[in-house]
Amino acid sequence: MVKLLAAGTPYKGMIFTNPGGPGDNGIEFLRDAANLIKVDPAWSNLQALHQSYDLVSWDVRGIGLALPGADCNASNISTSNLNATISSSNQFKTRALDKIYGPEGFGLKLNEDLEIMFFLSEQCQAQFNGTDGIGSQYANLMIVNMSTASVVRDLISILDAFARSEDGSKVEDPSLLNYWGFSYGTIIGETFASMFPDRAGRMALDGVMNPNEWVEGHHFAFVTDADDTFSTFFLYCHLAGSSQCPFYTGSSAHGIYLRFESMISKLNSTYALEQDWQNASDTDTALKFVRSELILQDLYQPVRDFPYLAQGFAMLDAALINPTNTTFTNLLNGFNDLRNAAQNQSEQTSPFLVLNDDETSQLSMWYPGVACSGNSGIWHNMTLTEMFSRFKAFQEESYIGGLGNVKDTLMCVPWQIDTDDRYTGLFGGKTKNPLLFVSNVLDPVTAIANGRKVAAMFDGVKLLTIEAIGHSSLFARNRCPFSKIVTYFINGTLPGTDNYYDPDAGPWNITIPGTLEGNTGLSEMKKSLRALRGK
Template sequence: MLVNPGGPGGSGVTIAMALGKSIQTVVGPHQDVIGFDPRGIGATTPRADCFSYPADGGDGEDDHVRGQFHRTLWGNAGRQIGLVNSSSVALQKLDTRARVQAKLCAEKDSLKGSDSIFRHLSTPTVARDMLSIVDAWDEWTAALPSESAPGKLSATDDKLRPDPSKGPISLDTKSKLVYWGFSYGTLLGATFAAMFPDRVGRLILDGVVDADHYVSPLWSESIRDADAVSRSFSRYCHGAAESCALYRDNDTVADIEERFELIRTSIMDHPITLIDPISKMPIVISYSDIRLVLFVCLYAPTQTFPIVAMILDSLYRGSDAVVGQIFGWPPDLELQPFCGPPPPPSLYPNEAQAAIMCSDKRYELNETIPNLHRLFEKLETESSWADVWMTLMIGCDGWQISAVDPPMRWDSNPANTSKPIKTSFPVLFISNTADPVTPLYAGVKMAQKFVDAGLIEQKSEGHCSLAAVSQCTMKKIRAYIEKGEVPPAPVRGGKGRELIDGKWDRCEADEWPFHPYESDTWLAAKGEVGVDDVESMDALRDMQKKFYRQATFLGQIGGLNMGKINDFVLQT
């Protein structure tokens, strides 16, 4: 089973090392878990690094220490601008920065010519790499004794075989891809399935990216459910009562919302200033910074909403202690100590996320400032989080490097037909009811691009199914992998945007904000369950904690990452 954590830019190697054992517990011990760092990412070389150049200006190794120093200076300067609506000139400044960084990457690309990594890291190219991994795996396992070869059940595995009454189905995944992809990893998996439909063994696409909008200039439809997630905070806080730090006696939901509005107004008028207790660096925290933190927290509400309540309560009481622990000394500077050897290049940030997203665009973003303002105003009518999303998406404006593999044309798939793609085994899509960046409607829509694809809606908030552990979801995943059981294909309930009132499998979550999963409490509520279920649920919880600690999606625009927030969650 190959795994990809998304991003784009996430390290599959890191995820496999951190989550491998837990993934095996969930999907079954017959699966070996393989992580790979896609082109330009992590330990894969060459790196998608626009800032590092050889120290002597020649053809030697890139100086990653100096490159990271320049990247940090550049990033901190951009942080002072804030989000696109933080001032009357913010959007123009951010657009100018995007264009000059694109120019920097183009200059690095020109030094390597046709061998430049920036021309060879698009999603279709990485899909070809995945196929090469499958072929290499087959070549290696062909030399193993037949009873130990992965991907095929032995004669003693009767309990894993499907019900014959449901019709014949092959569980042999030899020469086929078995894969679990999250977030952008669903786009990567769907691309593989479109390019190599006869090589699909099992594909779990979790937190589904809408491919049509991903290749568009702004990918704007992605945040259509973000407000549903953020609005749920006050409701969950009210339900938790004293367990929520922002709650006061006899509060209504409206009281909590009003308290939050007072905090928001205060920060907009008076940015937070503090001195980092370790470095003694002065720090200014603007409303834009707080917005970024709050948006990141929408990815995993069960874990982070209690922290959001602590942040807001601290600010309401006039204290900056909690905020200081989260922002503190910039994490990028912690990579390079003033004394001691530098870390390996694979640990430094890079420009892979922007390079992949910009290379993948079928329809380029190259707009004038007035047009960008109009695009932002339209996005504002669709989501209150338009400011955060536009700040991220504007990063592709003026991108100059074309990928060798042209971007996918999803609106008429590779066969240039609107017919659904027939894969050698049906694909399994998983979406949450309210996901801040990969909405449920995208899961419904993408499932209909593939013949007989199944869909599971997990009734929870957050990004990907790991946002909340669910016994129901876990069992359906395992049945899909081990028994070949595919949930029914979704049936649309309406036209156009009305994709969320149809029929498909739905799973309740076993935790929610301020009510986290704990095995003892869960067992008491469930009654008798098997030992395997308890182990699998505990493994899901372990996956959840480690997965979101590695999340990288917003780390490069906010000067923070989910790991720093999650470290604080674990400490408290």
């Protein structure tokens, strides 16, 4: 646990914060956020919180610096060792799996991806059980209690200890949780408020997830608005013009969309497989990267990343005119260079960790450790045939985000480490203090529909709606909502009728006139993107 001590008076206690993930590192998050509060004008309103509150974060069980760590001794599972194991082991030749390709965009390597996850899951289970000779006897006890409910009980223990401390004696009610949670962090907050409603202090739940869908293992609402969020790229690019947006073409936003559609149609991996193209696998890799990495990741904070996305599209479009055997390798290197440039745009690190996509990485194991153990286990041991209908439903929910949902749920199929402490509801009801929910109008992974639905579960709450694109208020870069959130924490005052906020400048420093939901130009792109679903 790490604490940024209050800078002034009156002292009001602690505000806990969690960045989500699941699997993001809370200690690093607070370190980065503390720097941004000092140097970033968009975060300047949060300095008032730092005056009166200790800002606190922690690494939940198994994550980051928490001990014992759920890292599966990942440093010993290198990519080269894993590939050697796959190529030499009969295990990967005899497992009864159906070979499935498609629908388009699911990729040619689902079977291989699933085999990798079986391998990593078995390695984790062996270590946590101590059967590999290096596992800790305490690791297994930790991993089976690596659940949201266990995290909530940990918070209760911390609050009880704080109430007995000297600092706690200075606070009116030190036993209450003041909390600002983002993304999966809202699941922690919703679970806490439902399990211990009398311990709920001032709690802002930002980038809202639906707790019922979470515990049931249904992830459809995660990416409901991913396509609609992406549709704004074409409008912003058009308004920016050819001098700023290198993917600009034609005389309308829809003309830029048509250029994208033509470009992406050339990455038809299913057709490449059927025709036995030599570069079919590379085509598939490029398509998966463009959709689930290049685009979806850039939708998290589009104010910063859309200009880099435009450069990436221009590179891809030019390369596909006459592709060679090295085209896709060069493109992936170029895309990674753009991602690094975006990360280095300012001197400060982004407050959200970008998870390593290497399936052998330590961070990638933190996700199933929480997500797969915390749901109802509906994915355990499914065959690809059984998963196919669910994959298709994901794809029909979102062209951009559906593949990411497939990859996330694929992790849970072989994950056999279950939790002994799962809270499945009821969620909602009356809390000691009313909660504040926060949603952007277009959020790629926590749709505003979640905010509206979950807010209706609790009594006396308010939903703060930000006319912005991106994931949570962190990336909306709108100072006005931050001021309302600060007022809530300082005075306990919920927004009144002023709970809707017009947009600040977006990508390329451009402000779209009117509302995002009512923009007729966006409606045309949204319709076109929806037509790509399932293809």
